[in-house]
Each structure stands twice: as structure tokens, then as C-alpha cells.
Amino acid sequence: MTDKTTPREVLSEERYARLVQSARDALGTWARAMGEEKVHEVVVTVLASAGFLTPPSDPDPETCSAMFPDEAGDWWQCQEEPGHDLSGGHDAGEWSWPDGHPEAVPPRT
Structure with missing residues (x-):
């Protein structure tokens, strides 16, 4: 793991839940087809690439x-x-x- 000069921000449980809900809403019927685990996986990946961490x-x-x-x-x-x-x-x-x-x-x- 490479050392970072600026640590990624850890989101609160509430903020993370709102982001997951926003992803579900944006995906619409695709969210149901993907399944809850995959929706969370996508959100975690996007957040990490943007410099944020889930709780x-x-x-x-x-x-x-x-x-x-x-x-x-x-x-x-x-x-x-x-x-x-x-x-x-x-x-x-x-x-x-x-x-x-x-x-x-x-x-x-």
C-alpha cells in the first residue's frame, strides 16, 4: 500500500446510507436487477476512487x-x-x- 499524504475521509453511517439510496434511485430498475450487494460494491468503489471511505x-x-x-x-x-x-x-x-x-x-x- 502506498503511503498517502492526505488520508481519505471516512463517511458517517448516515451519509453513506444517503449515498447508497441515491445510487439506488439513479439506477432505478437496474438496482433491483444488480442486487443490494452489487449496489454497495459500486458505491464503495466510486467513493474510494473519489477519496472517501465507508464507515x-x-x-x-x-x-x-x-x-x-x-x-x-x-x-x-x-x-x-x-x-x-x-x-x-x-x-x-x-x-x-x-x-x-x-x-x-x-x-x-
Whole structure:
């Protein structure tokens, strides 16, 4: 992942819901044909390319709750143990990132 000088803005749940509804309205009958999952996928992709991120999902409590967005706007959760040593950063399997990265959601307490 390339380091960004300006982090992408994370949208509120309400704003994201309004954007998804706007996409549904604009797509009309195509939205029903595409299905809800595909509508969300298109919205996430367009938002990420415009420099915005959707709200992160609720973390799995079994692992570290830190999260990080990839280039496509998908959120990844750290798979380390909760409370792990943060000096080595976070690891989601396919992605790793330093603790304190400007786009990361830090571990929740």
C-alpha cells in the first residue's frame, strides 16, 4: 500500500446510507436487477476512487480491533491478539500497516 499524504475521509453511517439510496434511485430498475450487494460494491468503489471511505464494520472481538482500508475502500481487521505489541504494526493476513497510519482505525478499548 502506498503511503498517502492526505488520508481519505471516512463517511458517517448516515451519509453513506444517503449515498447508497441515491445510487439506488439513479439506477432505478437496474438496482433491483444488480442486487443490494452489487449496489454497495459500486458505491464503495466510486467513493474510494473519489477519496472517501465507508464507515468500518464492527470489529470481531476475538482479534485486535484495529482496521485499515485498502485502495479499493475495503476495510481489513488486524488478525493479531487483542493487546498485541503495537511496535510491529498490525497484520490482516493480506495487508499490514504501521500503528498510527493516518487512515487506520486504532484498536478500540
